[in-house]
Amino acid sequence: MSSGRFLDKSLKVDWFFLFLTLCLMVCGVLLVYSATNNEKVVFYETFWFRQIIYFVCGSAIAAGIVFLRLDWLKRMVVPMYVAALILLVVVLFFAGDVVKGAGRWIDLGIFKLQPSEFAKIAYLLTISYWLSRHPVSLFKLKSFVVPMLLFIVPFALVLKQPDLSTALVFIAVTYVGFFFAGLTLTDMFLLASPLLSVLFSHSQTTMFQVLWGLLICAVVFSLVRRRLPKILTVLFLVVNIFAGYASSMAWNMLQPHQQKRVNTFLDPMSDPLGDGYQVLQSLTAIGSGGLKGKGFGHGTQTNLAFLPEEHTDFIFSVLGEQFGFMGCAVILVLYFLFLWRATSTCKLFSDPFITLITMGASTIFLFHILVNIAMTIGLMPVTGLPLPFLSYGGSFALTCMVLVGAILCMRFQGHRQ
Amino acid sequence: MFNKSDNESVQNRNWNVLVYMTAVFVLFVILLFRLYSLQHTHYDENFQRSENNRLRRVELVAERGFIYDRNGEVLVRNRPSYQIALQALNLPRKKAGRDSVFNALLHIVDKDGKRMFDSLSLDTAFQRTRWIKNRPIRILEDASPEQVSIIEEHSEKLPGVVTLIESRRAYPYGTLASHVLGYTSEISEEQLKLPEYENYSQGDRIGQKGLEQFYDQEFRGTNGVKVVEVNASGREISQVKGVDSKAPIPGLHLVSTIDLKLQKVAEEAIPDTARGALVAIDPRNGEILAMVSSPRLDPNIFSLKKRERNKGWAQVALDSLRPLTNRAISGTYPPASVFKLVTAGAGLEYGVLSEFKHYPKSCTGGFQYGARYQKCWGSHGNLNVVNAIRLSCDVFFYQAGLDIDMTRINEFGRRFGLGEKPLGVDIPGEKAGWLPDSVSFNLRNKRLGWRWARGLILNLSIGQGQIVTPLQQAVLVGSLATNKGVYRPHFMKELRDSEGNVVRKYEPEIVRSGKMKESTHRILMAAMDSVVNHPGGTGKRGRVPDIRVGAKTGSGEWKKGEKTHAWYAAVAPLDNPEIAVAVIMEAAGGGGAVSGPIARKVLMAYFGKEDKK
Structure with missing residues (x-):
């Protein structure tokens, strides 16, 4: 890319990427501090201090990962995948701790292992390894069989948790x-x-029906252009039209209270003191921050505990309230640069394994960022996805650092090859 | 490996990465647009919502004013009362959480092992939390300190359950002067609709009956308001110093004209089982020194918790002796022989009677008028007006009444506070009396078909047939004795603010002319003196050593075969009247024998005398 010393492609380590990671971690610790500093406990029991510990441990692990050679990584694929599956099965039957009605943890005494976090990494490694050796194509449907099998088993197990x-x-x-x-x-x-x-067909207003019509046209146009096998062409058309009609038919078949439940999930504001409470408080917190925010430590929504789970899932609201639009924009720019540096790593090499690992890792980050922020600003239903580097939480902090380590490893090991 | 050549696939891959990052860029811009709309376009409403979240207006209830007696003794004060209540906003939002609070409350037992809450009322309260969000819903009224500490112990398990301190009325002397003081209770639905209660709101405790009601506005003070910062569970964090804050202005204290010592004596003199009333008044300015109505009620029951209050209320309301009525102002009785003072006064005033006038028919135990034979209670012989009053001879007054005519008698009576116009005492519920003449008698009894007949004057001239209240009776003898006008009887001496500064003083006000000729006055005083102090006087049991007491007894007939209402109206000292006392004991017998000693006790106490035994 650019020829600056910092961004030199020949360097084995992407220092700018490291710097961005560090910035995000510092922001994270500050936000966790401001969200929880009214709890009076000794400092080594505070959330922000524990978050620092997690980041330090994570960095150590990431540093270790950097030195793993690519062929070693490829050899680890099968054992990692099997181990992840075993852990997922174990957590299904021997859930150590039930948090929010879902057993997702295995208590190992010193720390609680979250198998789904481990499974994310193992699955990323596995699918990248397989796809790097066996590219897929819609003209060869057989090429999808193994990836779909690899995908469906951990997916079903995680869904069963339910997560x-x-x-x-x-x-x-x-x-x-x-x-x-x-x-x-x-x-x-x-x-x-x-x-x-x-x-598009969920809501039966004219605008959505027009949109759905346009979508079907675009699907037909794409099918004509791609000249896919007949069976696939028919399948795509049928599935699209069926999805369009079935969803509204299924909707009408639901009982009113079931419809209400779905509506509350899709639009939490319809129940402001029940399920919508979190979102309403989060919107209020972010909105009341204004352009410049209320200032560090002056978030009333946060300090007065109106925000639920402010230091984990709703950390972005803490940010929005205290630092306003400016703060949010800065964090989004940091995330964008972070993703840009991460995806740029793969451009240095032609190895598809490196490409798939970096792009997969970036996608895990991106997905968490999008879903979490969209949730806090009321664009998406409330789900339990944390915000990378900013949300408090040991398991996820470790996952993030492992992924950062993986991206660094790709560059470091790629240059060694 | 990819099938295409390495170079082509790398180019393709780089293109895909660009597409990926473009998609990321677009999605991030969408997020930024949404953030901009929240934080800039809708900033005001979101900011307002966060302030509303944060700030809560709390009404500070002003302390109700006390009532003192004329010497500064506290008659009514306030006591703290603890209320256990549900704060809807602080209750868990999830149903499971609410249920756990419900169950925790249900299983709380006091130190006797009895459950503190019953499931039915608790369930009702929880139901109400669903639509009453802004104010606490009471689940335990007037809790004892032990109950409060039990709740505080369990507060961990009871989010949304709060202890509120209210101030309730305490009447340290119990039933003493209960009818005068009145009581407080929550404002009723009916009262809320009345125009005079327009600035009251539901749940306010207001004065009911007595001084509590009459001076409610003054006692209430002005409620203040403060704005506090609260957290999500509704706990107060701090008070916000701002323009909206207003300290409550405590209500005014009322210094009443009641004399606690005298009131106590009067209360003791009338047993609670008897029906009766007593009024002691200072005729020089209308100050009421003591007022008793029996049977009494304990106003403290109205500040108890609901269950006990209802029990007490049922007991009081269903009692056939009607303890709720203040007999001293609302009880209407025939004035009986006390009215002879009026008849005599009118006769003297209009020159029909004179000091030495004797009627031709002497009292032989009765009086023949047309076909009717009207009895007297004894045989008194031929009497002049003073002796007729002393012995309370009916025959003399039959003849005098026929001579004077009712209009003149009634005019004289109205001059001294009797009649259809209430005297305007400053507690609610005062009834007016009635002095019938031919016109008003016919009007009133039209429905019954009774017509005025001259023979009725016989009854009326001895006080059978009119209606008076004990208060009017006391005012009558008092103003007859002073001859300086009838002052409005009142309880309010002065109103003081919380620092003790006098805000308002009661100015004595003449409501009836209350004047007569000096000669009339002299003769009436001599007559009242003779009732008590001369041999054979009907009121000799009301004698007080060293004090010239004047009085008139009365035995009102009200139902055939029942004992008479016992009246005794006294004033002392006759030369310079300071106190007038009227006593009535319902269906108790002769006035001099029954009520005389009661009035005497009050007068003895007033003049600081004690019986030597």
Whole structure:
């Protein structure tokens, strides 16, 4: 890319990427501090101090990962995948701790292992390894069999926990993986089209019906251009139209209270003291920050504990309230640069394994960022996905650092080859 | 490996990365647009919502004013009362959480092992939390300190359950002067609709009956308001110093004209089982020194918790002796022989009677008028006006009444506070009397078909047939004795603010002319003196050593075969009247025998005398 010393492609370590990571971690610790500093406990029991510990441990692990050679990594694929599956099965039957009605933890005494976090990494490694050796194509349907099998087993196990949001991370990784393993942009659109069909036909207003019509036209146009096998062409058309009609039919078949439950999930504001409380308080917190924010430590929503789970899932509201639009924009720019540096890593090498790992890792970050922020600003239903580097939480902090380590490792080891 | 050539696939891959980052850019811009709309376009409403979250207006209830007696003794004060209540906003939002609070409350037992809450009322309260969000809903009224400490112990398990301190009325002397003081209770639905209660709101405790009601505005003070910062669980964090804050202005204290010592004596003199009333008044300015109505009620029951209050209320309201009525101002009785003072006064004033006038018919135990034979209570012989009053001879007054005519008698009576116009005492519920003449008698009894007949004057001239209240009776004898006008009887001496500065003083006000000729006055005084101090006087049991007491007894007939109402109206000292006392004991017998000693006790106490035994 650019020829600055900092961004020199020949360097084995991307110092700018490291710097961005450090910035985000510092922001994270500050935000956790400001969200929880009214609790009077000794400093080594505070959330912000524990977060620092997690980041330090994570950095050590990341530093270790950098020195793992690519062929060693490839040899670790099968054992890692099997181990992840075993852990997921174990947590299903021997949930150590039930948090919010879902058993997701295995208590190992010193720390609590969250198998779904480990599974994210193992799955990323596995799918990248397989796809790097076996590109996929819509013209060869057999090429999808093994990746779909690899995907469906951990996906089903995580969904069973139940942990819908983490399961969605698996879909995102697979989807992006296919994109970098041979599918074209048109293919990607076709794959996503049934989902769009459901979204557009959910509401039966004229605007959405027009949108859905346009979508079907675009699907037909893409199919004509791609000249896919007949069976696939028919399948895509049928699935799209079925998704469009079935969703509204299914909707009408639901009982009113079930409809209400779905509506509350989609639009939490309809129940401001129940399920919508979190979102309402979060919107209020962010909105009341204004352009410049209320200042560090002056967030009334935060300090007076109106925000629920402010230091974990709703850390972005803490940011929005205290630092306003400026602060949010700065963090979004940091994230954008972070993702840019991460994805740029793969451009240095032609190895598809490196490409898939970096793009997969970036996707895990991106998915968490988008879903979490969209949730706090009321664009998406409330799910339990934390915000990378900013949210408090040991397991996820470690996951993030492992992924950062992986991206650094790709560059470091790529140059050694 | 990719099938295409390495170079081509790398180019393709780099293109894909660019597409990926473009998608990221677009999504981030969408997020920024949404953030801009929240934080700039909708900033005001969001900021307002966060302030509303944060700030809460708390009404500070002003302390109700006390009532003192004329010497500064506290008659009514306030006591702290603890209320256990649910704060809807602080209760757990989830149903499971609410249920756990409900169950925790249900299982709380006091030190006797009895449950503090019953499930039915608790359930009702929880139901109400769903639509009453802004104010606490009471689940335990007037809790004892032990109950409060039990709740505080469990406060961990009870989010949304709060202890509120209210101030309630305490009447340290119990039933003493209960009818005068009145009581407080929560404002009723009916009262809220009345125009005079327009600046009251639901749940306010207001004065009911007596001074509490009459001076409610003064006692209330002005409620203040403060704005506090609260957290999500509704706990007060701090007070916000701002323009909206206003300290409450405590209500005014009322210094009443009641004399606690005298009131105590009067209360002791009338047993609670008897029906009766007593009024002691200073005729020089209308100050009421003591007022008793029996049977009494304990105003403290109205500040108890609901269950006990209802029990007490049922007991009081259903009592056939009607303890709720203040007999001293609302009890209407025939004035009986006390009215003879009026008849005599009118006769003297209009020159029909004179000091030495004797009627031709002497008292032989009765009086023949047309076909009717009207009895007297004894045989008194031929009497002049003073002796007729002393012995309370009916025959003399039959003849005098026929001579004087009712209009003149009534005019004289109205001059001294009797009649259809209430005297305007400053507690609610005062009834007016009635002095019938031919016109008003026919009007009133039209429905019954009764017509005025001249023979009725016989009854009326001895006080059978009119209606008076004990207060009017006391005012009558008092103003007859002073001959300086009838002052409005009142309880309010002065109003003081919380620092003790006098805000308002009661100015004595003449409501009836209350004057007569000096000669009339002299003869009436001689007559009242003779009732007590001369041999054979009907009121000799009301004698007080060293003090010239004047009085008139009365035995009002009200129902055939029942004992008479016992009246005794006294004033002392006759030369310079300071106190007038009227006593009535319902269906108790002769006035001099029953009520005389009661009035005497009050007068003895007033003049600081004690019986030597």
